[in-house]
Amino acid sequence: MSSSVLDTLDFSRTKEPEPSGNQRDDLAAWLDYQRHEFLRKLRDLSPTQLANWAVPPVELSVLGLVRHMRQMEHAYLAWGFGGGQRADYYGDDDYAGGSADTVDEDLRAYLAEVERSDAALASHHEISSKGLGHGQSLGFVLVKMIDEYALHSGQAHMIRFAALGRLVR
C-alpha cells in the first residue's frame, strides 16, 4: 500500500532557527522547527508501519501521534487563537486510532490544521496577545506547543525504530 501524501512531505534536515531579536517570531520559528522535526520521524515508514502499534502492549503508533498533534494544533492554536467552534476530532481514539487506510486522510487533516493554526497566529503579533478561543497568552501557548512537539517527537523516534524492525535484541 502506498500513500500519496507521504510522498509529498519534506524530510530534509533543517537548521535550528537563529535569534531574531523578536521573542514572538523566535518562538514561532522554534514551533516550525519542532513541527518539521516531528514530521521527519515519518520518513522511511510505510503506511502499515506508520499505523503499527510497534511497542505492544502500548496502543500507540507514529500515526497516532500525528492524530494527537492535530488535536493539539486545534486546541492550542487553530481554535485556541483563532476562536470559532472547538472540535474534538478523535475523542480518546487519537493515539490508538488510524490504520494504513487512513494515513492519507489523517496526514491531510493534520496539515490542514497546521495551516489553520498559522492563519490564526498571523493575526497575533504581540507575545502577550490572548487567544480568542482559550484566552491564554501567545508566549505561553507557543512554549507549550514546542514542548508537546519535542515530547512526542521523542516518542515517535523510538516507535519508528521499533516499527522499522531494526531492534537490536
Place this chain on the structure above:
Amino acid sequence: MSSSAPGSAAWTVGLRDRLDELLDEYRDALHNSVNGFTEEQVRLRLVPSKTTLLGLLKHVAYVEGVWFDQAVNGRSCREIGIASTPDRSFTLATSDSIASVQDTHRRRCETSRSVMAELALDDVVHGRGERTIWALYLQVLRELAQHAGHADILREQLIAGRTG
C-alpha cells in the same frame, strides 16, 4: 550575570513559573524513569543507538550542566564535572549505577535551580555565546521533553520484555 529581579518583563509574567514547573516535571519523570528496573535492564540497548534508560539520565544531567551552568557562567566541562561531548555524555562507565547516576542528576538539578533563580527570562548571558535566559529555558525544555519521550518508550519496552 545580571541582577534584575525574576519576571521583570511583562511578557514573562506567569511564563517563568510555568517553565520552572514544566522543567521540574520532566526532571522528576526522567529521574524516576529508572526506578523498578535492574542494573542490567537500565543498560539494555533496545534500539540501534547508544540510548539506554540509564544513559538518558546521565545525558540529561549533562544537558543541565551545559545550558544552566556553562552557558551562564562560562565554566569548562571539566570544571563543571560533565562529559566533553554530547555523545560521550550517554556513555556509561562500569562504576555507574542507578543510585550514582540518580545522585549526580539530583545534584545537577539543584545547581541548575539555584543558578537560574538569580536570573530573569530577559537577562542575557555570555557563557556559550550571547544568549537570553528564556532561550536557555526553551533549549533545556526541548531537550528534556524529547528525552522524556525516549524514556517513555524504553520503559514500555523493558516492561513488555519483563512480563512477556
